[in-house]
Amino acid sequence: MTTEASDKKYNSNVVFIGEKPFMNYVTGVVMNFTTQNSNEVAIKARGKFISRAVDVAEVSSKRFLDNTVEVVDVKIGSDDFTNKEGRQVRVSFIEITLKKK
Amino acid sequence: MTTEASDKKYNSNVVFIGEKPFMNYVTGVVMNFTTQNSNEVAIKARGKFISRAVDVAEVSSKRFLDNTVEVVDVKIGSDDFTNKEGRQVRVSFIEITLKKK
Numbered sequence: 615m616t617t618e619a620s621d622k623k624y625n626s627n628v629v630f631i632g633e634k635p636f637m638n639y640v641t642g643v644v645m646n647f648t649t650q651n652s653n654e655v656a657i658k659a660r661g662k663f664i665s666r667a668v669d670v671a672e673v674s675s676k677r678f679l680d681n682t683v684e685v686v687d688v689k690i691g692s693d694d695f696t697n698k699e700g701r702q703v704r705v706s707f708i709e710i711t712l713k714k715k
Numbered sequence: 716m717t718t719e720a721s722d723k724k725y726n727s728n729v730v731f732i733g734e735k736p737f738m739n740y741v742t743g744v745v746m747n748f749t750t751q752n753s754n755e756v757a758i759k760a761r762g763k764f765i766s767r768a769v770d771v772a773e774v775s776s777k778r779f780l781d782n783t784v785e786v787v788d789v790k791i792g793s794d795d796f797t798n799k800e801g802r803q804v805r806v807s808f809i810e811i812t813l814k815k816k
Contacts, residue, residue, distance in 0.1 A: 665765035668807040672793040676805075688789040690811065692773040704777075706769040710791065 627652050631659035631667045639666075643674040647683055647714065654686075657710040664708045671710045679712075687711040728753050732760035732768045740767075744775040748784055748815065755787075758811040765809045772811045780813075788812040 629642045639657075646655045659667035675683050689709040697703045730743045740758075747756045760768035776784045790810040798804045 662766050664769050665763050665807070668765050668791045668809060669793075671791060672805065672807050676793060685791060688791050690769045690772060690786060690789050692770075692777060704773065706766070706773045708769060 627654060628656045628658055629670070631657060631663045631670060633663075636666070636669070639670045640674050640678065643670060643712065644678045647679060647712075654711060654713045657712065658707065660707045661705050664706060667708050667710060671712060675712055682715055683712050684715055685710060686713040728755060729757045729759060730771070732758060732764045732771060734764075737767070737770070740771045741775050741779065744771060744813065745779045748780060748813075755812060755814045758813065759808065761808045762806050765807060768809050768811060772813060776813055783816055784813050785816055786811060787814040 627646065629639055629646065631639055643655055643657065646652045657667050657671050671685055675685060687710070690706065691709075692704050692706045694702060694704050728747065730740055730747065732740055744756055744758065747753045758768050758772050772786055776786055788811070791807065792810075793805050793807045795803060795805050
């Protein structure tokens with residue numbers, strides 16, 4: 615129970631980018647800083663959603679939270695794993711950290 | 716003439732990601748470090764090609780140049796401009812710097 619609660623708290627500062635409408639993610643990031651009063655929000659994405667993660671970070675920080683939030687860190691990397699067909703697959707990821715100024 | 720030559724020299728350390736076959740870009744990055752003996756190579760992309768830029772950086776540095784080259788910097792940003800229809804458009808970009816260890 616305690617673990618679940620703290621996991622939830624932790625996850626509230628992370629926005630995972632997928633195939634939902636673009637503005638859902640922007641709203642997610644903005645609300646995290648405003649309603650939930652977070653000091654720092656991480657935007658994470660894998661594969662083809664990486665471009666979208668950059669768009670979400672830019673629109674959130676430049677259009678909606680201009681002068682209050684900035685990109686402080688960008689990390690890229692990749693995970694190797696074996697897919698269902700037994701082939702080695704590499705999937706890239708990005709992690710963009712936005713922080714209150 | 717001189718400007719053109721030095722431009723060419725400068726551009727040789729930058730790989731712009733577009734819609735050519737994926738391995739063209741990986742080869743471009745790898746050759747830059749090997750044949751041209753560059754110390755640092757920048758991978759740049761805009762819009763939907765950003766995901767691809769991360770893939771190129773990961774495959775080049777982890778599969779082909781493992782232990783010799785690493786990602787030292789990742790920058791993201793966006794450019795605002797007015798398109799042909801007179802609308803304000805924002806395009807995100809990424810700039811990934813790989814460097815010899």
